[in-house]
Amino acid sequence: MTNQLVIANQMLQHMITEFTANELAPLDMQIDQQQDYPAGLFQKVVDNGLLATTLPAEYGGAGFNFEAAAEALERMATGNASMAVTLEGHFKTIEQFVKYGSPELNAKYLPSAAHRIFAFSQTEPSGGSNPTGISSRAIRQGDNWVISGDKIMITNGGLAEVYCVLAKTEDDRLAVFVVDKDMPGFSFGKREDFIGLRGVPVGEIVMDHIVVPSYHLLGEVGQGLEIGDNAHADARVLMGAVLAGILDHELTIAVDYAKERKALTTPLYQLQVTQQKITDVAIARENTRNLYQSGASKKVAGQAYDEVAAMAKSYGSRAAVLGGDEVLQILGGYGYSREYPIEHLIRDARAMELAEGSIEKMNLEITKAEINK
Ligand SMILES: Cc1cc2nc3c(=O)[nH]c(=O)nc-3n(C[C@H](O)[C@H](O)[C@H](O)COP(=O)(O)OP(=O)(O)OC[C@H]3O[C@@H](n4cnc5c(N)ncnc54)[C@H](O)[C@@H]3O)c2cc1C
Known part of the structure; x- marks a missing residue:
């Protein structure tokens, strides 16, 4: 990567971090409860140019590569997984236009992908x-x-x-x-x-x-299945990124609570049983991150990435559901309350055991790939 690209990527990630902290994280609970984005929020996503993140420059986009886009979705999902998945659906579809679309089709549609999902x-x-x-x-x-x-x-x-x-x-x-x-x-x-x-x-x-x-x-x-599979592989890398973000959010909740809450006089984080749970979630976040980053970098390098993409989503979705359950336990009765976000993170992660191919289908694909090696 050239220095210019590194700087551009750093600026993108900084912008996403700020946008997530200022615009998304404060609305995370409200979005879950309302089952919708509050009025004006989606327009802010458009106005900040986020729909155009991966859109090639020739169509008026920012032209970031897949690694940068995946990292952006991980950061966004630390504050709100829904909006990260909304962008995941958009980015993976743009990828199919870029790979398979004719010049005529792309000229008609891709310029509008900066403001239309x-x-x-x-x-x-x-x-x-x-x-x-x-x-x-x-x-x-x-x-x-x-x-x-x-x-x-x-x-x-x-x-x-x-x-x-x-x-x-x-x-x-x-x-x-x-x-x-x-x-x-x-x-x-x-x-x-x-x-x-x-x-x-x-x-x-x-x-x-x-x-x-x-x-x-x-x-x-006749190319329909191939395009569908390609869209799935792209989506699974991006969902792996979203899942790493959810795991990071779970970890933050666990750490904050374990530092504050005491079992009589001992902070929870000093109890070995809490340490084990925090460790499990931290390792799961790193594993999920490594898997999706591997998928994204293989794609950018033009190497096969469908197997590692399936691994990122298969592993990450299960890990985020189980991790959320561990964190819920650290929070005790409060963890079971809708007043705390942990229960909705479990529900959010659970979707990704189904969306973009069920976990069973992904595991079938991973097994096939291993057997055919
Ligand atoms: C949040 C969310 C977003 C989604 N977004 C999209 C989207 O944008 N576009 C889109 O097209 N779809 C989307 N879907 C649909 C999703 O892709 C399907 O739910 C998924 O592919 C499973 O299909 P199904 O629900 O019809 O279950 P079925 O195909 O009926 O499967 C039922 C069960 O049988 C298992 N099963 C089926 N066949 C096999 C097999 N051959 N081997 C092993 N097990 C098998 C499945 O794993 C599952 O457990 C979304 C789903 C969710 C939950």
Whole structure:
């Protein structure tokens, strides 16, 4: 990395740290309780240029690489994991445009990614783990594609304005198409009432004969699974970063409380049983951080990163759920109260054992990769 890039990255991380401390962390509990971002908060994210973090400079973005973006999400998740996941969904979708989009498609859409959220839509009511079973259809009509189908549990569904959707062509090949929320035939359905990451809208999109020009095809017909897998790998690195941030938040809560609270006259942190819990969470944070950073640096170096990406999310999500439970125990009865944030961190981390591929699917992929080595 050149000196200029190092300095730019330091400025980005400083800005994210300040934004998180001033704008996100104070609203963390409110976002969970309201199940939404307070009015104006998302606009501040846009106004601070955060949507454009990874957008290439030629499309008006800041052009930071994946390592910088992942570090930014870790920092953000120390204050609020929901907003970090909102950005994760956007960043991973931009990556697919950059890798697979034609110049015409990218020229039309990418400049708007600095102020409009993009989303990737694969899951359907029939299931998310096995995408070959989807029912969404793309039928070729002259120079256009006509797309119909129902996608559920889409991160930023309702907030996002541009959607990459996986669909089957008439000959049952999978492909990804780009649709816009303003197109005739597009509508939003149910928003999920999820137990965690409650700021992130996760919802349904309904496509009823949406007509898009042929260049709205991302990549080629038949490349749908590959693009979906690539999006998953990118998302898993970024979610690993979010999980490292959640683990760091858990650790801060544990340390602060263990220094203040006494068992009669002895501060909790002097008890071996508390030390073991704090140690477990600290090691889990470092392991998760190392895994996601390894995934991000391999991607930037052009090396295979899908296995380590799956490890980052598989390991990090379980560790953050278990770590949160350990910290809840340190806090005693207060830990079980909604007045303290630890219970919602457990719920937030739990989402990532499902989103972007269930833990079982990731473990299957890790095992396959090891067996085929
Ligand atoms: C917070 C959140 C955000 C999400 N965001 C998005 C998004 O942006 N875009 C999107 O497309 N989807 C999104 N999803 C959906 C998510 O990808 C799916 O929930 C996930 O892929 C699992 O699919 P499913 O829920 O249909 O469960 P199913 O596929 O029905 O699986 C049910 C259970 O069976 C197991 N299982 C299924 N098949 C296998 C197999 N072959 N081997 C081993 N075990 C298996 C699963 O691990 C799971 O435990 C999101 C989900 C959540 C919770």
